[in-house]
Amino acid sequence: MSQPLSRRRLLAGGLAALGGSAVAAKLADRYDLIPPDWGGVWGPGETLTYACQRLLTHPHAMAREFSREKISKVAPISGRPPKAGPYRQALDSAFSNWRLRVDGLVDRPAAYSLADLKHLPSRSQITEQTCEEGWCFIAEWTGPQLSYVLNLAGVQPRARWVVAFAMDEGYDSIDLQDAWHPQTLIAHSMNGEFLTPDRGAPVRLSVPRQLGYKSLKFLSHILVTDTVKNIGKGLGSWQPEGGYSWYAGI
Ligand SMILES: Nc1nc2c(c(=O)[nH]1)N[C@H]1C(S)=C(S)[C@@H](COP(=O)(O)O)O[C@H]1N2
Ligand SMILES: [Mo]
Numbered sequence: 420m421s422q423p424l425s426r427r428r429l430l431a432g433g434l435a436a437l438g439g440s441a442v443a444a445k446l447a448d449r450y451d452l453i454p455p456d457w458g459g460v461w462g463p464g465e466t467l468t469y470a471c472q473r474l475l476t477h478p479h480a481m482a483r484e485f486s487r488e489k490i491s492k493v494a495p496i497s498g499r500p501p502k503a504g505p506y507r508q509a510l511d512s513a514f515s516n517w518r519l520r521v522d523g524l525v526d527r528p529a530a531y532s533l534a535d536l537k538h539l540p541s542r543s544q545i546t547e548q549t550c551e552e553g554w555c556f557i558a559e560w561t562g563p564q565l566s567y568v569l570n571l572a573g574v575q576p577r578a579r580w581v582v583a584f585a586m587d588e589g590y591d592s593i594d595l596q597d598a599w600h601p602q603t604l605i606a607h608s609m610n611g612e613f614l615t616p617d618r619g620a621p622v623r624l625s626v627p628r629q630l631g632y633k634s635l636k637f638l639s640h641i642l643v644t645d646t647v648k649n650i651g652k653g654l655g656s657w658q659p660e661g662g663y664s665w666y667a668g669i
Contacts (some may be wrong), residue, residue, distance in 0.1 A: 423596045451579075455592070455654045456645045456665040469666040473598055478596050482627035482669075490610060498587065500616040500637055506586040508566035511539070514621040523582075523643035524572030533621045539563035544602055546627035550636060551663055560625040562606035564600045569643070577645045581625055582655055584640040591635045592647050592655035592665075593626065602627050605638070630667035632658045 420583040427583045452470035458460060466480070500506055506645035509517045514533045565581070584590045591665050597603055604625040607613060614620040616643040619636025626633040647655025 432535070447506045454582075454619055454665045456659045461664075462628050465664055465666065468664070468668075470540050472666065472668050473596065479600060482546050482602055482629075485547070485557050487545065487559070488553040489557050490545060490559060490576070494556040494558055494609075495550070496617045497550055497631065498550070498589070498636060499549060499618075500626050501587050508619070508639060509586070510616055517621055519622060519641070521568055521637055521643075522640075524575040524576065524578040524645060525569075525643050527571065527573055529568075531568070533607070536563060536605060536622060539567060541607075542601070544627070546602065546625070548627065548631050549669055550631040551658070551667070555631075560604055561611070562607040562622060562625070563605045565603045565605055565641075566601065566653060568605060568641070569598060571634070572643070574643055578643045579644075579645050580655060582642040582644060582648050583635045583645060583651055584642070586633050586637040589635055589637075589657050590651055590655070591624075591633055591657060592650065593629070593633060597626065597628065600628065628668060630663075630669060632663065633661065633667050634637075639655055 428636050452466070452473055454465055454469040457466045499556060500510070518530040518532060519536065520528070520530050541561050543559055543561040545557060545559045547557050569581070578595060580592045580594055582590060582592040593603070602625070605622050606619075606625040607622050609618055614623060614636075616637075619634075619638075622632050622638050624638065640666040644650075647653070651657065652660050654665055656665050658667070
């Protein structure tokens with residue numbers, strides 16, 4: 420978004436006033452403000468939330484970062500790794516044959532080994548991860564920024580979404596604004612140690628500006644795309660299929 424703030428405010432105010440109407444939807448579409456879960460009963464509300472977030476917050480507004488003493492002693496786990504199948508095989512061989520594919524609307528598709536990812540320039544951040552079920556914890560995450568990997572791949576102008584796929588069949592998507600965000604990481608470590616299987620090994624996303632379900636674990640594939648209609652049930656995200664919002668900004 421490159422409009423001046425006053426215009427954004429006006430537009431967002433207009434959207435709020437029109438909440439849920441067809442006019443609001445048209446406006447939002449014109450300014451690229453439609454989330455994948457715009458349809459259905461909650462669609463207008465979801466669109467309003469997403470559109471206002473995108474209009475009113477700075478694209479690089481940072482999630483809060485904490486000092487080391489604030490790191491939580493207890494960090495719950497949600498979503499265990501598969502006990503059998505390809506994940507188990509990959510784990511048994513210490514992920515030596517595992518690759519993170521990066522493809523879709525990019526000029527240079529790539530496949531990274533775990534060693535490749537560990538050697539890329541990385542960022543460490545002590546941030547809070549918040550689960551939609553009501554708990555949270557603070558931890559340090561380390562790994563290359565998603566933006567670094569996307570830059571290597573060369574994202575094409577038509578792209579709008581980045582979809583991550585996991586080895587437990589999970590998938591989730593974020594828009595390019597969150598994909599380029601400096602705190603969106605492909606994390607290989609938590610609190611200075613490589614990820615355990617429970618924590619999402621070999622690598623997971625860390626997306627501290629959104630609820631925990633966007634921080635997908637056990638990654639296998641990153642797809643850059645202009646539509647998520649063909650992903651899962653059409654929302655490009657596991658959780659909205661169960662009733663949560665596609666946009667999980669906090
Ligand atoms: N692949 C995959 N990623 C996942 C999940 C999952 O079940 N599978 N659970 C999500 C949810 S709901 C949350 S809150 C966080 C939890 O991360 P943690 O186990 O490190 O606390 O991971 C997210 N990533
Ligand atoms: Mo969660």
